[in-house]
Amino acid sequence: MTALAAAAVWLQPVLLATLALRVAAGDADAPWLALGALIAPLVALVAPPRRASASNPVAAAATAAAVTLVLAADFMVAADAATLLGAAPWLGVALAAALSLLVPLLPGARRVSAPALAIAAGALLLPLVSVALTTGTAPWTAWSRGGLRPSLTFPETSGWVRDGERFARPARLTFAEGQRVTTLTAGVYRVVERDAAEPTVREWRLAAGETLTLRPGDELSVEAGARLRFEAGRRVPGAPASGIAWADAPARSPSMLPAAFGALATLVGGALALVPAPRRGPPAAAGPLVLLAATAAAVGWGVYAAATAPDLALGGSLLAPILSLPLRALGPRTGAPLAVLALVALVALLLTAVVALRARLAAAAGSAPTRWAAAVSLAAALTAAPLDPWRVLALGLGVAAAAGTPSLVAGGRAVGLVGSIVGVAVFVALAAMPSVDPAMGSWLEPLARYPALVAMPLGWAAARALSAMTGRGDATQSIVRK
Amino acid sequence: MSVPRGRRTAIAVLLVLLAGAPLLALAPAAPGAVRVAGVSLLWWYTGLVAPLLATAITIAVLVRRGE
16 A cells, blocks of 8 residues: 555544644644644554454454544534535535445545545645735744734624624633624523622523623523624634733643643554555655645644634634635635635545545455445434534544554454453443543543543553463564554 | 564654653643744644654655665
């Protein structure tokens, strides 16, 4: 397999869109997630190929589950795209699922996929280059400008101010200053007022065109699909308090280290389990270069969105920074074709990703078309649940890591199987913890978010211990994949 | 089969580069927040230096057919 084809497994639209949104929103973990999204697949490309004995039924089932979850996360992005374009979310899911079912079955799909990936990564960079050249703003200048804003407010040109926009997913907005919000879709709006010792909860049944007056500290709950209009010049609710808060995320503290390493372990483990080993030689350089271009594009979209339009992250839509930035930065005449180009690039990335995921599923669990159809159908069904796409992606990568990586250090198939069983059992137990005990200690929260942090080493330890006991281990052997 | 030394070294360097990001961001006294030419040290590292180094190391390993 070429390095480009191997990279296609990793470059999922959900990964790049999440990165762009997190950078735009100034999330505390955005810098290391951006770096992890690049280095994790690079580690997998460098690691040596796996021997045949490294696969086992548990790892195969976990790979199938991972492929399904990753597909589901991608379909959630398709639902976001449909919402942004004014269509019903299910329409986006149905279209993405239909393409995912059909495209991998087309003759020559795998052959075309690798060059298509390189073109898509370039197409994702092109609108950014256009924004940079037209506005005369280098990425570091955009970052610096974004970081110097005294406050993050709605500009006059914002869609949230002019015609109102839709929320792609449920949101809780905390208002730092008073603001009148106009509801453009009828519904029940829940406001938590915090101006007294005891918070007061009020529910307002409002018709389209009615206005809610919110005071500083109030919290407004919005359902997915609700359309609201805000006041120009007012602070964006839920956004960082200032440019400095966006740049330096005051929430960052050493207590975030377990979650940070959990996220990075999940990314690296998931990449080792899912990204196949490529053929070596000069053409293999294309794989790392495309990974660099795509992740740089995602970070760039986020930085320019934060500097140009800090309200783009408000609706929670993963695609808002990518689809709306060209329009806001360059106006509709120049921006609209670039937004379309970015959308086409994301669709191409989805198609190359599904071709690669189908090959991964076929390698792990057999190439029967019914298995791929079942994975796509299940993934589409999962989008009906109100799940966060990043959480779904992390679960997919995590379960692949927990089951797949222990078998990489095992000395034989049986030993690898035991490692995979231990890894998956620990992963499921930790992932289910918030449902079983909602009042669990806060120190357990990073482990529940990223169970692979513990599941992988325990699976490795079990495999190593059994290897040592049975004398079938090889202490110097590590990280072998196919 | 042991992992060839070049690949093993490359994997170790890549993981060290990766671990550097949260350590730089979350270390006491926030060294990552120091501005260099208007951009924080953390973003110079995670957005430019580490990605370029990691890509160069990976390409160097992948283009060699010997290992």
